[in-house]
Amino acid sequence: MEIDIRFIPVPPDPITLSDRIAIVIDVLRATSVIVKALSEGAAEIIPVAKVEEAFQKAKTFPRGTTLLGGERNSLRIEGFDLGNSPKEYIAERILGKRIILTTTNGTRAFDLVSSGKEVLAACFFNLRAIAKYCLSHKEDLLIFASGDEGNFSLEDVVCGGMLIEKMVEEKASIQLTDAAVAARILYEKFKGNLIEVFYTSRHGRDLVEKGFGEDLLYCAQTDISEVVPIFREGVIRI
Amino acid sequence: MEIDIRFIPVPPDPITLSDRIAIVIDVLRATSVIVKALSEGAAEIIPVAKVEEAFQKAKTFPRGTTLLGGERNSLRIEGFDLGNSPKEYIAERILGKRIILTTTNGTRAFDLVSSGKEVLAACFFNLRAIAKYCLSHKEDLLIFASGDEGNFSLEDVVCGGMLIEKMVEEKASIQLTDAAVAARILYEKFKGNLIEVFYTSRHGRDLVEKGFGEDLLYCAQTDISEVVPIFREGVIRI
Numbered sequence: 202m203e204i205d206i207r208f209i210p211v212p213p214d215p216i217t218l219s220d221r222i223a224i225v226i227d228v229l230r231a232t233s234v235i236v237k238a239l240s241e242g243a244a245e246i247i248p249v250a251k252v253e254e255a256f257q258k259a260k261t262f263p264r265g266t267t268l269l270g271g272e273r274n275s276l277r278i279e280g281f282d283l284g285n286s287p288k289e290y291i292a293e294r295i296l297g298k299r300i301i302l303t304t305t306n307g308t309r310a311f312d313l314v315s316s317g318k319e320v321l322a323a324c325f326f327n328l329r330a331i332a333k334y335c336l337s338h339k340e341d342l343l344i345f346a347s348g349d350e351g352n353f354s355l356e357d358v359v360c361g362g363m364l365i366e367k368m369v370e371e372k373a374s375i376q377l378t379d380a381a382v383a384a385r386i387l388y389e390k391f392k393g394n395l396i397e398v399f400y401t402s403r404h405g406r407d408l409v410e411k412g413f414g415e416d417l418l419y420c421a422q423t424d425i426s427e428v429v430p431i432f433r434e435g436v437i438r439i
Numbered sequence: 440m441e442i443d444i445r446f447i448p449v450p451p452d453p454i455t456l457s458d459r460i461a462i463v464i465d466v467l468r469a470t471s472v473i474v475k476a477l478s479e480g481a482a483e484i485i486p487v488a489k490v491e492e493a494f495q496k497a498k499t500f501p502r503g504t505t506l507l508g509g510e511r512n513s514l515r516i517e518g519f520d521l522g523n524s525p526k527e528y529i530a531e532r533i534l535g536k537r538i539i540l541t542t543t544n545g546t547r548a549f550d551l552v553s554s555g556k557e558v559l560a561a562c563f564f565n566l567r568a569i570a571k572y573c574l575s576h577k578e579d580l581l582i583f584a585s586g587d588e589g590n591f592s593l594e595d596v597v598c599g600g601m602l603i604e605k606m607v608e609e610k611a612s613i614q615l616t617d618a619a620v621a622a623r624i625l626y627e628k629f630k631g632n633l634i635e636v637f638y639t640s641r642h643g644r645d646l647v648e649k650g651f652g653e654d655l656l657y658c659a660q661t662d663i664s665e666v667v668p669i670f671r672e673g674v675i676r677i
Contacts, residue, residue: 208446208591208618353446353618379640380446380591383625390624402617 203376204368206344206361206384209353210306213343215316222340223317224331224364225432226324226357227347229404230285231307232430233324233420234270237287239439240326240426242296246437248308252278255301262299271303275411278303286416306354310347311432317343320432325360325395329424332367344384355387355402359395362388363423396421441614442606444582444599444622447591448544451581453554460578461555462569462602463670464562464595465585467642468523469545470668471562471658472508475525477677478564478664480534484675486546490516493539500537509541513649516541524654544592548585549670555581558670563598563633567662570605582622593625593640597633600626601661633659 205221207213213223226232235246249255252273259267270283270290277284283294285304302308314320318340323331335342344364346357362384369375369385377385391398399405399417408416430437443459445451451461464470473484487493490511497505508521508528515522521532523542540546552558556578561569573580582602584595600622607613607623615623629636637643637655646654668675 205590209449211447211449349617352443352616353621355617355621358621378590379587379593379642382639383591383593383596383621386625386628387621401620404617 202339203341203378204344204365204381205342205378206346206358206380208346208358208380210310210313210346210348210351212313218314218317218343220341221317221343222319222321222335222338223314224321224323224342224344225307225310225314225347226344226360227304227307227310228324228356228360228420229399229408230287230416230420231302231304231347232322233287233326234285234290234302235322235430235437236324236326236426236428238290238295238300239428239430241290241292243290243300244297246300246302247435248311248437249301249303250309250312252303255303256280258301267299267301268295270300273305275408275413286413288416288419306347306349310345314343314345322430322432322437323360323364325363325421325423326426327428328360328364328367330427330429332364332371334429336368336371349404354404356398356405358384359388359391359398363392395423440577441579441616442582442603442619443580443616444584444596444618446584446596446618448548448551448584448586448589450551456552456555456581458579459555459581460557460559460573460576461552462559462561462580462582463545463548463552463585464582464598465542465545465548466562466594466598466658467637467646468525468654468658469540469542469585470560471525471564472523472528472540473560473668473675474562474564474664474666476528476533476538477666477668479528479530481528482535482537484538484540485673486549486675487539487541488547488550490541493541494518496539505537505539506533508538511543513646513651524651526654526657544585544587548583552581552583560668560670560675561598561602563601563659563661564664565666566598566602566605568665568667570602570609572667574606574609587642592642594636594643596622597626597629597636601630633661
């Protein structure tokens with residue numbers, strides 16, 4: 202069993218990927234929203250790339266079953282029901298609903314790894330559950346950091362490093378690529394103070410400037426959810 | 440002034456790159472060979488992608504002026520004068536000569552960043568000289584890790600992190616991208632024992648298996664050269 206991690210959101214080799222479980226991470230904030238929404242009872246989440254696509258898609262479902270969520274420039278999109286703060290995704294608003302989600306980095310990442318044997322969504326909330334799932338499936342893994350507009354995003358890689366750490370603690374024989382070794386070292390640097398990674402990262406500081414500082418504290422919570430979101434044929438469900 | 444680092448050898452945005460100095464790093468072993476060869480008095484180095492191209496290119500120069508160097512699968516290529524161990528590149532063999540070099544990762548990297556405002560070659564040997572050069576030019580930098588057959592290579596990123604550390608020590612106001620912050624953290628992890636990064640990396644372990652263990656010790660030497668190799672119009676000169 203080998204763990205690799207992709208540091209920037211460029212398409213991985215589809216042949217290699219078809220033998221691996223891909224794990225998409227966009228801590229700030231798409232996969233945090235996805236995990237939170239499914240934990241609170243959303244029926245399913247459909248990630249789409251474009252705002253227009255989200256509106257079109259919503260029309261294909263019965264009225265009242267579907268909510269629109271996501272962001273552009275970190276802000277709620279005009280005409281959408283929900284923004285991109287995980288705190289908004291509470292049972293009172295989303296229980297049993299389908300959510301069509303469009304965000305700058307995270308939703309695109311699912312497309313890039315869609316040829317994976319399985320495609321999961323992870324964030325700090327559900328790493329214990331993801332580690333347990335992957336250890337029981339014994340497949341090679343590709344952790345996929347969604348990045349920051351195509352660039353390296355520190356918080357996603359540190360989250361990936363934490364997943365690697367959890368898995369290696371359980372099973373020391375797991376092989377790590379150079380990238381996975383590096384991600385683990387980066388996690389070690391921040392593990393005493395995870396919130397610090399958000400204040401260090403460009404995207405984290407940008408969110409603070411835009412008034413989403415509380416989201417950083419929220420997204421730094423670890424192991425508060427047992428859900429393992431699985432992306433299949435364009436839809437994310439538990 | 441900003442420093443960014445590209446962790447895997449995928450083409451950077453050419454528009455951004457045209458405003459930056461690009462610094463190619465392939466510690467094991469292409470840029471170590473390049474720096475060593477120029478330090479020992481080679482006239483110039485021409486990196487080419489393919490073995491056949493190297494033979495063809497050599498024919499266009501007067502007999503006795505040109506040597507062929509490089510590797511495939513880490514080994515000297517049949518019919519070539521030199522392999523890819525920096526130790527081979529000594530004045531007795533290469534003084535005043537042109538070297539046509541083809542390697543698996545490093546020579547390709549120069550092509551990928553050829554649209555940079557300037558393109559330099561760095562390794563542990565000449566980081567002090569590269570830092571001094573870049574600080575005096577005040578341009579934004581893109582450090583380009585040549586990688587390991589398209590994948591992340593730990594030793595190249597740690598070397599990039601050491602360059603970042605040297606520059607920030609001199610000029611604390613330099614802006615670092617998330618990737619540059621990460622590279623600096625990775626360097627910190629290994630700075631007490633640089634050779635350890637080679638024994639940790641996949642490519643380093645592969646070289647040991649193939650009998651090039653001495654090259655690792657050799658390539659871990661820091662600041663033994665003052666040359667700043669510059670790649671222009673397909674040719675690397677001091």
